[in-house]
Amino acid sequence: MNLPKIGFTLGDPGGVGPEIVFDAIVKNLSNNQFISVVYGPKSLLDNVLWSPLVSLMRINLCKDLTYAQEGCINFVDCGEYKGEIVRNACAKNGQISFECILKAVSDAKATLLEAIVTGPICKESFLLAGLDFTGHTTLLKGLTESENVSMGFYTERLKTVLATVHIPLSEVPKAITQTCLDNAFENCLNFSSNLNIKDPVIAVAALNPHASEKGMFGHEERTIIKPTIVKWNNNGHRIFGPIPADTLYHRAYKGEFDFVISLYHDQGLIPIKLLNFHDAVNVTLGLPFIRTSPDHGTAFDISYQGKANSGSLQAALKLALKLSNVVCHTS
Template sequence: MTLPLQPLGITMGDPAGIGPEIIALALGRQLNGMRRIVFGCPHVVRRAVGVVGLDLSVREIDEVSQAQFAPDTIEVLVTSSFTQLPSFGEIASNCGQAAFDALVASIKCAIADQISGIVTAPIHKEALSAAGIGYPGHTEILADYSGSTSVAMLLGNDLIRTVLVTTHCSLLDAIKAADFDAQMAAIRFAHEGATALGYRNPRVAVAGLNPHAGEGGIFGREEIEIISPAIEAARREGINVSGPWPGDTVFMQARQGHFDIVVAQYHDQGLIPVKYMGLENGVNITLGLPFVRTSPDHGTAFDIAGKGIADPASLETTFEYASRLVAAKQKEVA
């Protein structure tokens, strides 16, 4: 039996960035018949509706159960309320706090099964820091507040997908952190994530850490001593995984259809090829959470915030991926 589908939650992101604008634009195209709830400040959302020139109403609610989903109406669950709207494109502690509060509220609702998943608009790391919030980004907040002990980032588009062994840390720390256990976790997450996206027996490729995947130990021994043993162990678990492949060609092979998903060793190794294919189609998925979470593959774009020219395409793609993942979870429960 399929369980009733709860509404999808959307966090407004940093109020000084393009998050509220792209939410208004995306919802303006999808509102009627879709069950969406924005977590954030209603005044910020109203301003965003005006910036993009849409004829939409904003309705304030205090609980998910109060949502009515009337035509041409954005439901906003109030998690902050600015008495003076923040300036566009400026780092501010109150914006960082408001973005954080919206995310934490959405996590609580997701854990309570009041919403089917979370789509997060971009936050600004410096604004979080200015607010005294000691997290480097969404992923770490989501993991901590959901009680998840192991999570991973899956970044992708229609052509290539990647899961990261390490995320937001220096390259030196990433090399230290990319140990056997981290390799195994990333390979498993890549298999599970690709499966959830509809790939049967997904072909997982693991990128090497060193140039030419170490060239048989000439350029480093991490591939021999850490990465290859993890690949072999994952194969024994039944995962269709291969590598380590040179990082400078493995994504090209994935784009050509040889692999369904790539395990990248560090942040930029995985994100550069995905983002090079176009931010408008990129999506970020957090694996390992007890609920679905997706986000656009771009930042707050302070330079164009408030100008009404932000493109909602990536957010719309994010909605599509969230729906696919929620449907997959529904099948698991049924």
């Protein structure tokens, strides 16, 4: 059986990324479901091999993926990390994490990987390195020249797709357009198909309190959101809304809806992290390959202390495998 190759980027070297990546691989490799390929600077290896679990694993240093083997951690050296590890935002952390992503994306675009699971990066480190990206989503969109990319978040009982990404809250109302919603609906339906959810029931969160109470608190529900929903429903889909956000996520969690379209970052992420902080998964929708990641950041304050929880990254790995199997089966 040909096992899928799953690429892992370590994220910001000063954060918890290196720890949780190796921990997640070691705890799941014995299932014999995948071949692991880790992208990072070789000089960081000594800083993660102190873990009793990781120290027992064989590390296979490989120049390219033709040398990748089963039953071990295959490691692709990406750049050189000089000096002591800096456990906060800095330029060298940003540059190294960027180089890891570049190499992994290159291999994924060449179909050498079935999926990429990314460790958390630090946006400030990127900026200090002169890299003007607001996160993985915009970076991956640019590297793959993808037109329609959305942030999605997955748990067993609550799944959401964001209509906008990392933008100031003050800019959200003008960003909510019919085109913006069209993109989110399209990516949500494709995500549903990849999860084998047939004929999904989708709910759209309102932007304003109480869905604006017939225009008392805003016009977006009446002039933008509702007409877009009607257009898609006329094509045979089941999309409901706009529904006041203060009740919608409870209803979705109870099983009334398969997916929620959230209009901005915190609207969708607060319920996800409240209910599933340690096992929610971020998935980038609209790329030519599968990309998942944990739903948390670098956590510099607990890195390299044995305190990091790899639960969310393990969930990201399991979702990547699930999507890989579906995509491979249906292709």
